[in-house]
Amino acid sequence: MAYWLLKTEPDAFSLADLQAAPNSTTVWDGVRNYQARNFIRDGMQVGDKAFIYHSSCKVPAIVGVATISKGPFADPAQYDASSDYYDPKATADAPRWFSVDVKYAETFAKPITLQQIKADPAIVELALKKSGRLSVMPVTNEEWQYLYGIASN
DNA sequence: GCCAACGTTGGC
């Protein structure tokens, strides 16, 4: 079992939207960054847990948890010519982009703000602290426990 | 809306 952090813009798709979705599940598609793609394709497994992080909003923060419920599989949007995520270079034999299904798990009563994360000397390794631009990043077991503890206190 | 950081593209 591994831990991850998934970024989303709440204006486009928030944790509340995930909770409200059918079966509280959605396809996490549209990841179009190779490093992020590799984490999904080569690292993610059903049962993994992910922090959901809200970016490009008033208070950027880790707001809750979702579970990887299916996949990884080829991102269907890459074959959809009407999608913003369409990639003409992707083929069925050689998909370029990958997705997983994520299922809502919980919303933190006290979201962990980016400000808090940056100010916390105990958080050293978290990728979010260094480059906030990656849309999928791994979280170590230690980081997960520590952050989860903050959100639950 | 600005700007820094960083990933991607394409010419050579």
Added chain:
DNA sequence: GCCAACGTTGGC
């Protein structure tokens, strides 16, 4: 395969 130009992201 290098690197400059360009586009995108995201915090502020």
